Each structure stands twice: as C-alpha cells, then as structure tokens.
Amino acid sequence: MNEKPILFNTEMVRAILSGKKTETRRLVKDQIPELKYASTKGMHGDYALFTIKPFFYAQRKAAYKPGDILYVRETWAGIKLGPKGKETTTYWYRADEDDDRMNPDDKWRPSIHMPKEAARIWLKVTNVRCERLQDMDEDDAYYEGFRGCPHEQTRFTIAVNRPFRNQNGEREADFIQVKCYGKNAENAAKYLKKGRKVSVVCKVRTGSYKKDDQTIYTTDFVVEEMEFLSSPQEDGAAAPEPAQAQPAQHASNVPQGYTAVNEDGLPF
Numbered sequence: 001m002n003e004k005p006i007l008f009n010t011e012m013v014r015a016i017l018s019g020k021k022t023e024t025r026r027l028v029k030d031q032i033p034e035l036k037y038a039s040t041k042g043m044h045g046d047y048a049l050f051t052i053k054p055f056f057y058a059q060r061k062a063a064y065k066p067g068d069i070l071y072v073r074e075t076w077a078g079i080k081l082g083p084k085g086k087e088t089t090t091y092w093y094r095a096d097e098d099d100d101r102m103n104p105d106d107k108w109r110p111s112i113h114m115p116k117e118a119a120r121i122w123l124k125v126t127n128v129r130c131e132r133l134q135d136m137d138e139d140d141a142y143y144e145g146f147r148g149c150p151h152e153q154t155r156f157t158i159a160v161n162r163p164f165r166n167q168n169g170e171r172e173a174d175f176i177q178v179k180c181y182g183k184n185a186e187n188a189a190k191y192l193k194k195g196r197k198v199s200v201v202c203k204v205r206t207g208s209y210k211k212d213d214q215t216i217y218t219t220d221f222v223v224e225e226m227e228f229l230s231s232p233q234e235d236g237a238a239a240p241e242p243a244q245a246q247p248a249q250h251a252s253n254v255p256q257g258y259t260a261v262n263e264d265g266l267p268f
Contacts, residue, residue, distance in 0.1 A: 004063075006070040006123070007111045008245035013074045013095040016121060028060050028130070040130045048130035056258030073111040078118070079103070084250035091118045098146050127158065127208070138181040138222065139205060154185035156192055158200065178202055180223035187226065 006024075015021035028048065040050055047059040066072065075094035080087040092101075094108050102108070161174045166172055169206055176188065178200060180188055192198065202221040 001067045001069060002115075003069045005119075006064075006072050007073045009111070010075055010094045013072065013093070013121070015023050015145035016072070016123075017095065020147065021143070023131075023140065024142070025145040026063055026265065027062075030060060032203060037195060040132060043128060050130070062128050062130070064123050068125040070123045070125065071116060072121035072123065073114040074121075075108050076109050076114045076118055077106055077108050079106055085172065091120075093120065105107070138203065139220065142181070149163045153179060153181055154188045155179040156188055158198065175267055178221040180226065184223050188223075191228065199227045199229055201225040 008024075012021060012024075040048065040118045042049060043062070044059070044063050047061050050060075052056045052058055077092045077094075077097075078089050080089055081091050082088050155177060156179075157175050157177045159175055162172050162174065180200075200223050202223050205220045205222055207220070208215050
C-alpha cells in the first residue's frame with residue numbers, strides 16, 4: 001500500500017464531497033502513435049496491455065493500483081489567524097470558500113503546491129482498468145459526476161415471462177433490474193407503475209471490483225430504447241414523451257482525475 005497525491009480541480013472536489021464522483025480517469029503516459037488505434041487487453045499486474053497489431057503489444061505502468069491511498073490536492077490557502085507573533089495556520093479550500101472571505105494579502109494557491117498535511121480528502125483505490133476514451137458510456141459519465149437532467153438515473157424491475165410452462169402448467173417469470181438515463185429515465189420516473197406493460201431494449205454491461213481481497217463480478221442491463229405497450233387510458237396515466245436511445249457523450253480530453261475510485265474505479 002502506497003500513499004500518493006492526486007490532483008483535482010475545484011468542481012471535481014465538490015463532486016467528490018457531494019458523493020457524485022466515484023471514478024476518475026488519467027491519460028496513458030508515453031503514448032506512441034500506434035496506441036491511437038490499439039485495443040485494450042486489460043491489466044496485467046500493475047501494467048495496462050494494448051494490442052498494436054497481431055503479435056505486437058505495448059504495455060504502460062498504471063499510475064495507481066488497488067490498495068493505494070490517495071490524498072487529494074486541491075486549490076487551497078494557508079490562512080494565519082490570531083494575534084501577531086502567536087498566529088496559527090489554518091487551511092481554507094476553494095471548493096468551500098468564497099473569494100469575499102479572503103483578505104487582500106491572502107491568495108488561493110494552486111493544487112500542485114498543496115502540502116500533504118493540508119489534505120482533507122483521502123481515497124482508497126479499489127479497482128484499476130484500462131480503456132479507450134470512446135468506450136466510455138452513460139454509466140461512466142454518471143460515476144464521473146456528470147448530471148445532465150432532472151432524472152439522470154432511474155432503476156426499476158421488469159417481470160419477463162418464460163416461454164414455457166412448468167410441470168404444474170403455470171407460467172414462471174424472471175425479475176430483472178434495469179437502469180436507464182436521460183429521457184428514458186425521465187419517462188420511467190413519471191409514467192411507470194407496478195403492473196404496466198413495457199418493452200425495453202438493453203445493452204449488457206459487465207464489470208468487477210475488489211472487496212475484502214475478493215473479486216466481485218457485476219452485470220448491469222442499461223436501457224437504450226423503451227416503449228410503453230399499454231395505452232395511458234388503460235393505465236390512467238398521461239401519455240409519455242417519445243424516448244429515443246441516447247448516445248453516450250465522450251469527452252474530447254480527459255483531465256484530472258477515485259477518486260473516489262469506486263467499484264469500477266480508477267482507470268487512468
């Protein structure tokens with residue numbers, strides 16, 4: 001286990017403190033032109049592996065690994081308080097304070113210069129993975145702290161009848177939890193209720209994280225398209241707005257950086 005610094009800008013610090021941000025990303029260092037078209041092969045120990053072309057691979061050491069403890073460097077100020085000659089230094093943080101409280105002689109200092117003893121946020125890395133930037137999806141954006149609409153994420157359970165009957169001639173059903181974003185999430189929150197018939201097209205997203213030295217594997221069903229199969233009159237509800245599959249938004253660059261580092265935590 002190592003203690004290492006990690007830099008976050010003010011908005012990211014606020015997202016961490018509010019519990020919205022539990023993942024972060026870092027660009028791979030020492031990139032070569034061929035990496036632009038490489039595919040990822042995942043992690044091998046502390047190294048991320050990339051397939052450049054058949055039988056030709058590249059590896060880059062990850063900046064962090066599971067178990068590392070990260071102390072967050074953020075924009076800060078060392079404020080001296082008390083009578084002259086007996087001042088004590090207290091730390092203020094730009095994410096909490098307004099400029100109006102600052103004295104003319106006090107100035108905010110960049111995060112890169114923040115000393116370890118001033119750190120107030122400590123994070124534990126639970127997982128590291130490598131990926132291409134364009135492989136980010138809505139889940140990743142959500143865990144990075146992005147909130148783009150009133151109902152940014154909604155979960156619900158659907159009952160799916162099996163195509164055959166059991167020995168007693170009865171229909172059985174599987175209950176599957178799905179989650180959706182954007183307009184689909186907004187319509188689900190407004191118009192779905194128990195017993196209403198709905199058709200969904202989902203993509204399957206798998207992942208893993210470490211807990212107590214054990215690897216926990218996860219499977220999520222993310223709604224891409226949703227259609228209500230019963231009329232509003234039958235359900236006594238207003239007609240929902242049309243929901244279209246929403247493409248994932250990809251950042252053109254990836255600055256900053258689990259953070260919080262959560263279950264799908266810290267890819268660089």
